Amino acid sequence: MNAWTPLRRAGLPTVATAAAVALLTACGASGPAEDTSDGTGGESAEGYPMTVEHQMGETEVPAPPERVLPLDAAFVDSTLALGGNVVGFTTFSEDVTELPDYLRNSEWNTGTADDAEPVGLLWDLDPELVAATEPDLILSAEVRHGDGYGQFTEIAPTVMSETTGAIWKDNLRLTAQALNAEDRAEELLTEYEERAAAIGEEIVESNGGEAPTVSVARFAGDEEGVRLYTPTSYVGVILEDVGLEPGPGVDTGTDEIITYHSQERLLDLDADHVFVATYDDGGADGVQESKEEYQSSPLWSELEGEITEVDDGYWISGVGLIAAHETLDDIAEIFGVDAQR
Template sequence: MRGTSTRSIARRSLISLMACGLVFAGGCSGSSETDPGAPAGTGSSISVEHAMGVTTIDSPPERVVALDPSYADAALLLGVPLVGYVQYRADPGNPFPEYLGDIDDKVADSVNVGTTAEPNLEQILELEPDLIISAKVRHEALYDQLTKIAPTVFSESTGPTWKQNIVLLGEALGRKDRAEELITSYEERAAAVGDQIRARKPEVTYSLVRFAGEDTARLYSSNSFIGEIMTDMGIPRPAGAPDTTDSIFTPLSMEQILKADAGIVMVSTYTPPGGEGDSSRDQQASFEANPLWQRLSGDVLQVDDEPFVLSVSIQGAHASITELAEHFGVDPRKDLIPE
């Protein structure tokens, strides 16, 4: 953990930035935690190469602020105190998703520091973290300000690189071996459950259609989170199905509904509180009322949006595998989920 004097310097530095009124503009100068030319740490210090350079952490962190929900999941997975977290959408009544299970004791002192789009730097400062974890795609513009608070480590993205991101956080925590073990355990379980499903239905294929209240639905690609889970289970997309490596989904209009057909058609609906969720439900109802929807030949399975799409975490992946095992009537192999 960083020493008190270091935190005091960081606190004064950021307060000076705030006094300049330039926290978000980045106009005041200050020292940076990241120096690509810095030597590797010695003793208990940890040097981490990441999307923004190299960050040296004095000792294994014990107070983590996660500025993406996937990293909050990863911090809890790796057993480190999560002092601060964000949500995709502000929903104080449901700070953590159900797929994380009973985590009340682990998050009793965790503080919501805003949304992914608008983290509150003053709240983060007050928490005195010794590590801030996020992604360049999320918070590149805030990186310099965050480094004034605590050592800050960024992955490039938060989606297709989810496994690498868990390892990155593990490295920053001094728990890289544990992170790799947990990924291996997940992959072994995915393969074991997938083998059973394919033994029961050798020609099984999948698609996932998501309704998010937009002009078109989303047909998720093999490059998405669910796409990687299904790849790890050995279950492919149908031959000739629309796919892309440039995005996590392709747009799907009503006229294209049959392009979503597969052995199992998973249906996911984004339903945050308020009008945004209502729009998603209305869109789903319109698609399902279309005669083309009735012509889908595969099993249509409504799945929980949080683990299957939003989670991008090992816990979410395990929850998704469990739900698929139940649908196909095979052993979910929960014995392969580490304690």
């Protein structure tokens, strides 16, 4: 049974009101974490209970979270990067049963997700599965699950950012607040930024002292055309951290994370290096057919830049620190420079 009504990819997920709360309780939701004080008024762990300020207000986290339920890839990434224990996650496809390989196998994953189970699609959560994870902290973004915030707080302390994507560094910091790991988050971000800059310096040196231009295109089955990512996107931030220049067709003056380009505007994708990502729709939304149609266009053959297929999972959808490091690995390999590990 599912009391949380989806709006599919076209919009945001919504949550039924009182019925959903009743269902969650009936399905075994444990509610907010129990008092774990020592009985004398003292705290059971340093820093707790703590109050976290976030997009939806303030949330008290009474004890160190041991079972974290991140409902967006950004917070799965952040939790694992900070050494937390992930007990559930959302997916983009119903046939996905485990976290992506890059998350599970990355050296930057210092957390655990051995017992993590999917709790539904990103836009269509299953309340029974959410309850079954028995979380003591829920993480998400208002843009993803803001309509369900009140219901989530009936299950466990819930913290939400405004959105995901380009603010992934701030989302890591927000996760760190709830996990009492703020110093560690700053260490991780410094390590990442220094690594990105070092890779960029080698790329510039190998390119005769000039930063090459790059663009990131994505085929996702959109009627509007192929997506071209701007500097205000998640991957745009990574490329900027490396010090690479946007291609001439990339809109650097917009607040939008993507612009759409029809077949007639394919030359807007051109740059010294064109990175191409493809959303895996499982064959359901015609993404591959659309990609083949665009790539068979005469204008595609006129692109002068070096075209490289990249992993959509972490280049586009990962939106976190671990995914950013995996993207840096690819960038170093593509340009033939040291990965600076």
